[in-house]
Amino acid sequence: MNFNTTRYYTLMGVDVNATQDEIKRAYRSLALQYHPDRNRDPEAPEMFKQIHEAYEVLSDEKKRKLYDQYGEEGLKLFDNGVLGEEAEMLALLFSGSLKIFACLFFLLVCVAILFPIFLVVKINHRVDWSWAKVFSPFWIIWGLVVLAMIIVAAVSRRMRSTVLMSKSVAILVFGALIVANLDHAIHIDWTVVFIPVYFLLAVNICSIIPNTIYSRYLKRLQGEKEYFNAATDYGLGYAGWLYRRYIFEAMEVWFIVFLVIRLDRIVTWSWWINAIPILVSMLIRLITIVADSKYLAKHTQGSESEEESSFNTFLICCYIILIIPIVIFLGLLVSYLNGKGFAIASVFIPIFIIAGILFCACCLLVPCLICCSPFGKDMEDGMFSGMQQDMFTVVNNRMQRPQKFLEAAGSNVSVSNNNNNTMEPTLSNV
Numbered sequence: 001m002n003f004n005t006t007r008y009y010t011l012m013g014v015d016v017n018a019t020q021d022e023i024k025r026a027y028r029s030l031a032l033q034y035h036p037d038r039n040r041d042p043e044a045p046e047m048f049k050q051i052h053e054a055y056e057v058l059s060d061e062k063k064r065k066l067y068d069q070y071g072e073e074g075l076k077l078f079d080n081g082v083l084g085e086e087a088e089m090l091a092l093l094f095s096g097s098l099k100i101f102a103c104l105f106f107l108l109v110c111v112a113i114l115f116p117i118f119l120v121v122k123i124n125h126r127v128d129w130s131w132a133k134v135f136s137p138f139w140i141i142w143g144l145v146v147l148a149m150i151i152v153a154a155v156s157r158r159m160r161s162t163v164l165m166s167k168s169v170a171i172l173v174f175g176a177l178i179v180a181n182l183d184h185a186i187h188i189d190w191t192v193v194f195i196p197v198y199f200l201l202a203v204n205i206c207s208i209i210p211n212t213i214y215s216r217y218l219k220r221l222q223g224e225k226e227y228f229n230a231a232t233d234y235g236l237g238y239a240g241w242l243y244r245r246y247i248f249e250a251m252e253v254w255f256i257v258f259l260v261i262r263l264d265r266i267v268t269w270s271w272w273i274n275a276i277p278i279l280v281s282m283l284i285r286l287i288t289i290v291a292d293s294k295y296l297a298k299h300t301q302g303s304e305s306e307e308e309s310s311f312n313t314f315l316i317c318c319y320i321i322l323i324i325p326i327v328i329f330l331g332l333l334v335s336y337l338n339g340k341g342f343a344i345a346s347v348f349i350p351i352f353i354i355a356g357i358l359f360c361a362c363c364l365l366v367p368c369l370i371c372c373s374p375f376g377k378d379m380e381d382g383m384f385s386g387m388q389q390d391m392f393t394v395v396n397n398r399m400q401r402p403q404k405f406l407e408a409a410g411s412n413v414s415v416s417n418n419n420n421n422t423m424e425p426t427l428s429n430v
Contacts, residue, residue: 005071008054027055106366111137113355123344131182170196190263232295251281271337325350
């Protein structure tokens with residue numbers, strides 16, 4: 001994967017600190033030089049395409065900032081939604097502060113590891129803590145998540161950001177209801193406790209509906225880039241497309257319904273029946289990943305197809321490795337709930353193994369990231385021409401290089417004003 005953060009600048013023939021005017025002039029010149037109607041060189045169309053792609057990134061402040069920090073492949077991960085819908089906004093908020101973000105992530109991993117430990121000692125009656133104290137790692141981690149989502153929603157002012165914030169708050173409320181019910185602070189059925197989960201399921205299903213209308217499916221078949229994604233239809237046409245989109249939500253509904261009626265003792269069947277939706281969902285997920293990768297390989301060409309194929313193979317291997325301890329944990333947990341005599345500490349062994357591996361990985365990667373960051377000095381300074389700085393970089397520059405900060409702030413203001421007074425060139429102008 002290519003994380004080069006300077007190729008687009010080299011391609012355009014401009015400096016990494018070039019202003020928008022300089023980038024526009026370079027684009028006009030190169031577009032005239034390599035336009036297929038003017039240049040009969042067989043390589044001209046491909047060169048023109050790359051120049052246009054570079055210009056689209058460098059002329060957009062947000063995309064340029066992400067490119068300067070994460071490179072081409074990193075930018076694609078944000079654009080394609082691989083890292084989540086709001087990953088781009090979070091990346092912008094933490095841009096120039098990757099080391100701080102890495103340290104924060106390491107601390108959160110340490111806190112998360114405490115949660116299963118607290119559960120084990122509580123269930124074994126080794127401590128007489130309330131369930132509110134047992135859930136303290138959850139309050140810390142998810143409280144920070146909710147805070148981040150509130151900031152993202154306030155900054156982006158987009159509907160999907162607001163929805164994401166609402167979902168994170170719903171999960172926090174769900175945790176509070178679980179704790180209150182376990183501590184007997186309230187006396188309600190589990191059917192009522194799961195109301196925030198019903199809300200989450202409804203939001204997820206509603207968010208899928210606009211992407212499953214028939215007209216969108218037809219546009220996808222026509223090869224329109226805006227509507228293309230790697231989701232397969234299993235060769236069943238529109239019916240397969242709907243199945244692919246809704247199958248996992250259906251599995252979630254199945255699992256929640258079975259769980260609630262079992263917790264409220266409406267039924268007293270074996271807990272293995274409750275595990276069926278999870279096991280079936282894992283199998284379908286594996287089949288879907290393989291089918292999606294084949295569909296994507298079929299609709300991509302050349303080196304891009306090879307890269308996608310390698311990435312999907314890696315993804316499939318990671319998924320298989322991940323589900324093995326999860327299936328073992330699920331089997332041990334179900335046996336424990338059915339009264340088979342397993343100790344709760346034994347049930348959590350797979351979780352402790354995963355947590356230990358994650359902790360060791362953080363211990364190795366975080367120091368390397370802090371000591372020798374691969375993203376270069378520009379990311380360290382967080383000083384990109386014409387772009388806003390995040391809070392951490394502002395504080396750092398004020399304290400360590402106040403004169404440089406003031407000069408950079410002045411130049412940023414002037415460049416910002418220039419950007420507001422210029423118009424982006426179109427192909428017709430070229």
